[in-house]
Amino acid sequence: MSAQGTDGDTDAGAALPKTPRDYLPLLLPVALALAALPFVPSTSTWVTLTIAGLAMGMMIFVMASGLTLIFGLMDVLNFGHGAFIAIGAYMATLVLIPLAAWMQADSVWLNLAAVVPAVLFAMAVTGALGLAFERIVIMPVYGQHLKQILITMGGMIVAEQMLYAFFGPQQIPLPLPTSLRGSFQFGEAAIEKYRVVCVLVGLAVFLAMLAILNRSKIGLLIRAGVENTEMVEALGYRITRLFVGVFMAGSALAGLGGVMWALYREQVNAAMGGELLVLVFIVVIIGGLGSVTGCFIGALLVALATNYAGFLVPKLALVTDILLMVAVLLWRPRGLYPVTSR
Numbered sequence: 157m158s159a160q161g162t163d164g165d166t167d168a169g170a171a172l173p174k175t176p177r178d179y180l181p182l183l184l185p186v187a188l189a190l191a192a193l194p195f196v197p198s199t200s201t202w203v204t205l206t207i208a209g210l211a212m213g214m215m216i217f218v219m220a221s222g223l224t225l226i227f228g229l230m231d232v233l234n235f236g237h238g239a240f241i242a243i244g245a246y247m248a249t250l251v252l253i254p255l256a257a258w259m260q261a262d263s264v265w266l267n268l269a270a271v272v273p274a275v276l277f278a279m280a281v282t283g284a285l286g287l288a289f290e291r292i293v294i295m296p297v298y299g300q301h302l303k304q305i306l307i308t309m310g311g312m313i314v315a316e317q318m319l320y321a322f323f324g325p326q327q328i329p330l331p332l333p334t335s336l337r338g339s340f341q342f343g344e345a346a347i348e349k350y351r352v353v354c355v356l357v358g359l360a361v362f363l364a365m366l367a368i369l370n371r372s373k374i375g376l377l378i379r380a381g382v383e384n385t386e387m388v389e390a391l392g393y394r395i396t397r398l399f400v401g402v403f404m405a406g407s408a409l410a411g412l413g414g415v416m417w418a419l420y421r422e423q424v425n426a427a428m429g430g431e432l433l434v435l436v437f438i439v440v441i442i443g444g445l446g447s448v449t450g451c452f453i454g455a456l457l458v459a460l461a462t463n464y465a466g467f468l469v470p471k472l473a474l475v476t477d478i479l480l481m482v483a484v485l486l487w488r489p490r491g492l493y494p495v496t497s498r
Contacts, residue, residue, distance in 0.1 A: 181492040185456040192464040200344035211351035213459030214358020219413030220436040222406025228446020236308035238429030239315035244411025245418035248274040267333035279408040286407025319426035444491025
């Protein structure tokens with residue numbers, strides 16, 4: 157009997173399918189960068205364009221990463237996500253303008269003392285607004301995609317008009333802190349300091365999300381909820397609380413992305429969220445619903461392709477992200493790393 161039991165255990169273990177690892181999408185940003193190299197006049201220009209593309213991609217990823225979880229887990233078409241990007245930028249401005257002297261000081265510590273509280277305040281406000289938005293606006297229309305589109309788009313328009321009412325229609329300048337101005341020189345290539353910081357912040361967010369999703373109980377529940385919401389609820393977990401937490405985290409990340417983008421552009425305006433919304437949705441679709449890794453790769457692909465096209469064929473840069481999305485969907489109709497079958 158023990159032999160039979162051992163054989164049975166062996167058979168059961170052998171019957172467990174092994175999920176094949178798909179590394180091909182991970183190579184796409186590298187392949188794109190190498191494909192662009194022969195067309196760029198000099199190696200230093202290519203390095204500058206590539207680092208600029210990576211920095212832009214990291215900012216887009218931070219803004220889109222929360223939306224891909226909301227989209228994948230909650231099946232919510234949240235066209236109001238852009239409002240949290242703009243609100244985050246404005247909340248940071250409320251902190252940074254009074255601390256302008258610290259921003260202009262030639263001291264890393266004073267610059268950090270201004271920027272860090274601004275970022276934390278922006279994330280706290282957008283996270284709290286995300287909670288209110290989910291409870292008041294999203295909750296009544298779960299499972300109703302047409303109503304979700306209409307009501308969340310209406311929410312973004314209302315938020316944008318409120319920003320105009322409170323802050324005015326003019327652009328608010330938001331200069332970089334002194335310690336992040338200038339660039340590092342590597343041979344003939346000049347790499348802006350702020351772009352390097354954006355790459356580091358984006359990587360930190362990406363690695364933190366992977367750690368939470370793959371190494372924690374909350375992450376396990378999120379991934380299980382993406383696959384089978386009913387099963388998670390049947391096990392006794394309140395998926396609605398998980399929805400709320402994911403929505404708040406996604407909104408806070410949008411606020412962080414808004415601050416990064418505002419400092420990158422060195423100005424804030426109420427329409428910035430709407431301008432970035434289409435780009436964020438393109439990245440989410442390219443990456444695959446619910447996939448943080450797919451979102452990360454999609455953001456890098458979009459940013460690198462836009463940067464190279466903007467340098468080589470400026471007119472093509474206007475439609476590069478659309479063409480890239482079409483190409484990816486023709487290859488993989490559900491995106492690079494789809495998590496949900498919806």
